[in-house]
Amino acid sequence: MKVTLFGTGYVGLVTGTCLAEMGNRVLCVDVDAGKVARLKNGEVPIFEPGLSPMVKRNFESGRLDFTTQAEPAVHHGEVIFIAVGTPPDEDGSADLRYVLEVARSIGQHLDRYAVVVNKSTVPVGTADKVRATIAQALAERGAVIPFDVVSNPEFLKEGDAVEDCLRPDRIVIGSSSERATQVLRKLYAPFNRNHDRTVVMDERSAELTKYAANAMLATKISFMNEIANIAERVGADVEQVRRGIGSDPRIGYHFIYPGCGYGGSCFPKDVQALERTARTVDYDARLLGAVEAVNHAQKGKLFELIERHYGGALKGKTVALWGLAFKPNTDDMREASSRRLMEQLWAAGAKVRAFDPEARAETTRIYGERADLTLCEDAYEALDGADVLAIVTEWKAFRAPDFARIRDVLKDPAVFDGRNLYDPAQVEDMGLAYYGIGRGR
Numbered sequence: 043m044k045v046t047l048f049g050t051g052y053v054g055l056v057t058g059t060c061l062a063e064m065g066n067r068v069l070c071v072d073v074d075a076g077k078v079a080r081l082k083n084g085e086v087p088i089f090e091p092g093l094s095p096m097v098k099r100n101f102e103s104g105r106l107d108f109t110t111q112a113e114p115a116v117h118h119g120e121v122i123f124i125a126v127g128t129p130p131d132e133d134g135s136a137d138l139r140y141v142l143e144v145a146r147s148i149g150q151h152l153d154r155y156a157v158v159v160n161k162s163t164v165p166v167g168t169a170d171k172v173r174a175t176i177a178q179a180l181a182e183r184g185a186v187i188p189f190d191v192v193s194n195p196e197f198l199k200e201g202d203a204v205e206d207c208l209r210p211d212r213i214v215i216g217s218s219s220e221r222a223t224q225v226l227r228k229l230y231a232p233f234n235r236n237h238d239r240t241v242v243m244d245e246r247s248a249e250l251t252k253y254a255a256n257a258m259l260a261t262k263i264s265f266m267n268e269i270a271n272i273a274e275r276v277g278a279d280v281e282q283v284r285r286g287i288g289s290d291p292r293i294g295y296h297f298i299y300p301g302c303g304y305g306g307s308c309f310p311k312d313v314q315a316l317e318r319t320a321r322t323v324d325y326d327a328r329l330l331g332a333v334e335a336v337n338h339a340q341k342g343k344l345f346e347l348i349e350r351h352y353g354g355a356l357k358g359k360t361v362a363l364w365g366l367a368f369k370p371n372t373d374d375m376r377e378a379s380s381r382r383l384m385e386q387l388w389a390a391g392a393k394v395r396a397f398d399p400e401a402r403a404e405t406t407r408i409y410g411e412r413a414d415l416t417l418c419e420d421a422y423e424a425l426d427g428a429d430v431l432a433i434v435t436e437w438k439a440f441r442a443p444d445f446a447r448i449r450d451v452l453k454d455p456a457v458f459d460g461r462n463l464y465d466p467a468q469v470e471d472m473g474l475a476y477y478g479i480g481r482g483r
């Protein structure tokens with residue numbers, strides 16, 4: 043099939059590439075000419091396992107192409123995806139400006155029936171707005187061309203995006219048109235080979251499904267962080283509690299890992315946007331507010347522990363930091379817990395020596411060169427001249443470190459484990475002080 047995708051961010055680029063991989067002819071549009079030129083050159087702007095070779099392969103075979111031109115792109119697609127960003131505006135609600143600009147441009151150039159698919163995470167009611175915007179642009183041209191708007195939210199995780207896209211656990215299609223539903227069923231058939239994972243519903247329910255899924259996952263994390271804070275105070279170990287509750291299949295082991303808070307481009311933004319949506323319909327979403335508040339506090343947890351260790355005297359100290367990205371297998375620093383920790387340490391007069399396998403360039407882009415930040419090429423190099431070590435991101439490479447070496451290099455051998463990667467007794471046996479999240483035993 044011929045597919046157009048507006049937006050070559052995370053969702054757009056991964057979806058477009060996976061659709062091309064399945065044999066479709068995909069044209070991706072982006073307003074950023076530099077980005078389009080780099081993509082045509084085989085340079086993928088994000089770090090995502092497996093994505094680069096797949097982009098290259100499909101581009102070279104002619105199934106995947108990139109352009110800045112909206113008009114030929116609208117003419118190309120039988121299915122036109124909108125996968126542009128919905129950044130939060132000042133009050134936390136999703137800003138639909140880019141989505142509606144694309145809708146307008148579709149209405150200006152549409153020349154035959156097409157299915158317009160909202161892939162961006164958008165507030166409930168956006169499909170109606172997109173439909174009205176396209177209809178208005180068509181009316182301004184005096185054109186009468188049929189089209190449908192469908193909501194098809196994306197559930198991919200950064201770091202596993204290609205895998206999630208090729209093997210989705212569900213494909214949500216929010217549609218009130220049988221014709222459009224059939225077109226999408228055909229497009230997604232190759233992703234559904236063994237059993238049908240399609241869930242068809244109305245557009246508003248599909249839009250809400252996306253927010254509900256992310257809010258549910260964020261709630262599980264904040265809940266566990268709350269239990270961790272209680273565990274710390276009552277002398278229990280949250281890691282044992284985690285295993286104790288996860289064994290109940292109704293609770294499950296997924297997404298109950300306590301830590302120094304959730305980050306990324308989705309959870310913080312989506313929980314906030316859903317809370318705002320609730321407010322617009324006169325509902326006070328107290329649980330969502332609490333999920334956010336717990337997470338905000340949790341991002342300050344490592345600083346709190348380090349500050350307490352030094353009785354508040356952090357000036358002149360150097361903290362080695364392992365992990366900068368908001369989670370492993372990505373270079374994404376959006377809402378990363380490392381940012382809060384570094385900013386708090388700097389404000390207290392401490393220095394940071396940091397290592398992350400992928401996010402060093404992104405850190406420099408955000409903070410520039412500064413005297414109180416040294417980005418190291420290797421995890422152990424970050425320990426040189428440092429007082430203590432804090433772990434913020436659970437990269438696999440940090441899971442089984444050489445504790446003897448850490449102990450010998452640190453001036454004040456103490457590990458602040460923001461992801462509960464280590465067994466406290468094992469670390470202490472090696473002669474290091476251990477601080478984790480919710481490990482009050």
Ligand code: UGA
Pocket residue numbers: 163196197198199200201256259263296297298299300301302303304305306307308309368369
């Ligand atoms: C999240 C969802 O998991 C995806 O299903 C969704 O499609 C995506 O948002 C989106 O809306 O686009 P992502 O933000 O890539 O995906 O990352 P996650 O793996 O969900 O992790 C989010 C944060 O939660 C990370 O900072 C991670 O460290 C933290 N986390 C995760 C915990 O603190 N504890 C856990 O048990 C799990």
